[in-house]
Amino acid sequence: MKTLTNALPIVAAAYGRTFNIPVQVGGDEAMTDGTVIRIPAVADTVKSLAYGYLAHEAGHVRFTDFALARHDNPLGRFVEGILEDVRIENAMIRTYPGTRTTLDSVVDALIADGKLVPVTDQAGPAEILGNGLLHLTRHRYRKQEALASHAKQADQAMRHVLGTRFVHRLHGLLTEIPTLASTAESMALARKIVALVEEESRPQPEEEDEQDEEHQAQGSEREEQSTQDPAQGSESQDPDSPNPNEEDMDDGAESEERSTESEEQGTENQAQGAESKEQGTQPDRSDIKTALQAALAATDDELPEDVFQVVAEALGAESIPSPTLLPTKESYDGNRHYGGLALLRVKVHSAKLTARLQGLVQAHTLTRHRTVQRGRSLSPAHLHRAGVGDPRIFRVRDHKVAPDTALHLLVDLSGSMAGGHDGIALDAAMALALALEPIRGVSRAVSAFPGLRGQTRT
Template sequence: MSLTTITNALPIVAAAYGRKFNVPVQVGGNDAYTNGKTIQIPQIDDTPTSRIMAYGYLAHEAAHVRFTDFDLARSHTPLGRFVEGVLEDVRIETAIIRTYPGTRRTLDAVIDHLVDTGSMNPVSTTNSPSDIFGNGLLAISRHRYRQQPALRNHADQADGALRQVFGDSFVRRLHGLLADVPRLTSTADSMALAQRILELMEDEAQQPQDQQENSSKEQRTQPNDQGSGSEGTGHQSSESQAQGSESNAPGAQDEDSGTDAEEQSAASQAPSTDAEAHSALNQALSATDEDLPTDLFEQVAETLQANAQPSPTLLPTVEHFAGDPVQGQQTLKRVKVHSAKLTSRLQGLVQAHTMARSRTVRHGRQLSPSHLHRAAVGDPRIFRTKEQREAPNTALHLLVDLSGSMAGGKDRLALDAAMALALALEPMGGVSRAVTAFPGIYGQEDQVAAVVGHGQPVSRHAGAFTQGARGGTPMTGALWFAAADLLARSEERRVLITLTDGVPNHFVSAVDLVQRAGSSGIELIGIGIQTEISALFPTAIRIDDIADLKRELFRIAERLLLSTHR
């Protein structure tokens, strides 16, 4: 990955998805999964195919986290769980598309890719009954009710194979049940419909032999679907009813792409005998997990895992820390002594810097009385104009290293510095700041601890500044987190300040990210707590005690407020 592509890097895109869907996303490691609250995705090779899979996986799993009730008990049979999964996938994807229309393209791109590469093939009558039913249900549900055009041929062939193997009677009744898919509004609804489909299969599979024989005789004496006999009328009525249900539901498909092709496919297939259909249904009902198709997005997860790149956690999830409110107020009182003077000096600087100033020009509408004498010597600069300097327009993120090596007072010094700077900048117009500590509250390398967010007053979150040293130094992940936060901000200028003792777990990846962030327009400043960190950051400052803290904080704040963006 080149240094200029950080804005398109997976951790940045994943963070954007997390903000958009309000779902925690974590990047790194070797696995792709969802635990119902957080989405985990590995770092992958930077190729178009990997990006299609990764972004589609994020959108799909975000839909599950947003709309699936993971507390409900799943079916006790493999086939039941499979059917529930197919119906729920269609429901939650439809829901997230309704909320975020742009996800349609992201999700459909996954199916397009799987079809184009042959990873999804149409079913054939030579497949096993469980495979025909499973992949047939998947193709028909996604084509007709998720409206995925890439699966049109798959759905047509699936309908024909289903009719030949399981019989027309079963398929007509199945379509009647599937017509309820657009009306599913909850995970419980999906499970209830799945149970009705299983009951249909059991009912068709357990029909008495003499009833099946009579049904078979009746079908052989009735005209085909193109005629005007009772079977053709019944088929047409069932299909029309299903289509009517779809057209009345939100997001239903307007075209009749499925029905005509399915009827033509059915007419061209020689139906199985009742005994064969009975056997096929029983085989499908008794299918094991190994007999059934792999869940579609489990396949995507496996692909992502196969393309995982060894890396530390690149994008940690965030946890919020309230801390000790009483101790926090004591800390606030102590730090205010230093920040009050800093605030006063900074406000004066900003006012002086942005104050409208007069200057003389050659042309204008307002004369400058004190410069009229210039006209006598041929100097035309006798007009006065005022210019207003721009106010600060800066987003700032402070990262505080609270690793175990910061114990013994350095952790307290770093948090005091962060609080003082956050307090001093709080009343400044045009400046937004956030403070985050790393690693997680209990030393987790895949988490960071939010201290104070953009727009939040320090006084209400003072307790969060009472944390202590713990764990290792997962600086790379913390830098990704802060960079993602800054790139999402609208301010013209973005600054990332890291307070650390300068010993990251992965030194090379931390330096690499600092360079990438810098090439993407983020200014990076490192504040070394009783240590030199110039090897890590292009701009590095050392603070050894509270006296240094006051002096250096003013210099940093002055640079933030008055320097011109490079």
């Protein structure tokens, strides 16, 4: 366990180098400020969450524009977060295909721990809409198969509470997710979704027109029936007696009319039965509006928690004290005026050193083989040349100059260096580091002890 725990800073450092993003390990909180990712040291039981958190937040640092203003509505900010999470994770997977497994393992772990559960139609409208968007987008557009059943239940719950019409229109907007290429486009799509919720929560003019037309049709039908009844009564009181042949024809026509009317009533009953069945599974239009209005007015506490906020909280809860911390760049707390003077003072010497050091730090690397006329090693693939008088049957290795050097300077600032020696040592270390800076393939660093951030010695 200790070996695995101590390996986290090493893996985190490798992630940071791969993604070209600073990573800090330590403390009791997982977070990012848009430039640096911080995670606590954790036990092996949650290391998959830690690696997934690193990959996800690295995607935000690389691909999210943190300067853009967020939506002023909690639901709008929630939708922005969902869409941007899916977008940046897909971008990370395209750039680093191996992160797919790392990111998917987070969802697997949350499902196994019961922190990511399917939503039901018994939940509140905000939770149904929020989890519906979360599960559907991650399953359909992030291709996370572990959320297949979650997405199916979410779709059913939304249809039952928010209505089929709204869900169909929502699915139409979500098809734009694969085309999102920036944070601004994610926010624009989020605004469209919020606008859809607002539109569907208001009464539709066409619905009112349809109701008026239905009332008018029913009134006309009643008026027509009332005008037909007296006519039928006067016909029955006609004193003229019809001839027998006409009575037979009328009886046949009347019988045929009754048969046709019976068939029409049967068809109408079937249609009404199907309509009743469909209405039984669909909420009332007023209930849909009320539910959408509730989702639109939801607070941050009423909406589901962001997936990686859950991960951050889990990492913080599982943090453990660890003496193994990654070195990080610290802000300069010394006197900037004297620091600037020291920089100008050593630049003169560093410029002269650069040309001389170029030849001292180079390393030789072996490259491709080539065939020559003389040598100590035969090239088996080219022995056939001897039969045609070609003497190039010997193999040699070419060398190429390729600097690949790491240099770390350690400056002693203990009491024995007092009296001016410490200043000379610091100037020399700075000059050497600056001289190595223009040389490609050279990594350099300077450390000093004791003291923290230039703390004055006593």
